[in-house]
Amino acid sequence: MAMLRSTLHMAFMFVTVIPYTLLILLARLLGAKGNVRYGFAQKWLTLSIDAARVLMGIRYQVHGQENLPVGETSPAILLVKHQSTYETFLMPAIMPHPLAYVFKKELLYVPFFGWSIGSLDMIHIDRSQRAKAFAKVVEQGQALLDKGVWVIMFPEGTRIPRGERGIYKTGGTRLAIATGAPVIPIAVTSAKCWPRKAFIKTPGVVDVSIGKxxxxxxxxxxxxxxxxxxxxxxxxxxLDPEAYVGQL
Structure with a gap:
């Protein structure tokens, strides 16, 4: 049953990403503002999260939403635990501000998904050019923060298996210091239901905890x-004590 439900969800995302990508590309061609294009992307991501609930039984609950800054242009840099694809879809669906991901440029070549994010106000970098890449992150990050767009980064850099800790890199805090924006730490237990690199997902509740x-x-x-x-x-x-049994 889990295989069938996971297959249905994957098929749903594959089918629905096409029209939404075309909407984003058309909006860009017609000169629509970034918030309009982002709105289309956010709708598809929210739809995918809703489909995960209906088709696979994956629900989420958010703690600490009151810790988010208020105000249309209040800056924030979200630093999020990364366990699966789920949180990359979930964060734009639940945040009150548009989000700009910092991601490697190779993702731009992924059909439909990459074309979509390439048409949004995001920050894509060439990791082979470290100094230039970070300068670009600061320049674009500051411009986006000034418009009320929050920057989101996964400090571990890649998806980490449940119960494990990756190496936390300082790109997010360096950007925060350079721009003066506060950082918002966020814990996410997505691997309980949607493990990294796993096709088969299981029903359950993903906890999202937002720090001050x-x-x-x-x-x-x-x-x-x-x-x-x-x-x-x-x-x-x-949030997930079972994943850390035997650890200090």
Whole structure:
């Protein structure tokens, strides 16, 4: 049954991404503003999350939403635990501001999905050009933050198996310090239902816990990331204790 439900969901996403991509591309061709194009993308992502609930029984609950900054142009950099594809779809569906992902340019070549994100106000980087890449992140990140778009990054860089911890890189905290934006740590237990690189998903509840904003002014990037890492990993232990049995 899990195989059938997962197959149906994958088929649903494959079929629906095509018209939404065409809408985004057409909107860009017609000169529509970034928030209009983002709105189409957000609708498809929300639709995919709703389909995951209906077809696969994957639900989510959010804790700490009151910790998000208020105001149309209040800046924020979201630093999120990364366990699966689920949170990449979920974050735009639940956040009150448009989000800009920082991602590797290779994703632009993925049919339909890559074409869509390439037509949105996102930040794609060439990781082979480290200094230039980060300068681009700061320049574009500042411009987006000024417009009320929040930047979202996965500090571990890749999807991490349930119960494990990746290496937290400082790109997000360096960007926060450069722009003066606070960082928002977010823990997500998506691997309970949607493990990394797994085709078959299982029903259950994904917990999303949003921490309080951490100011970046006057901070050291490494020290700030250690604080973010400590909060996220401690929260992961609290939300999903079964995944950490036998660990300190």
């Amino acid at each position: 904003p951490i100011p970046s002014e006057g901070r050291d990037a490494d020290e700030l990331m250690r604080e973010v890492e400590a909060w996220i990993e401690s929260e992961m232990h609290r």
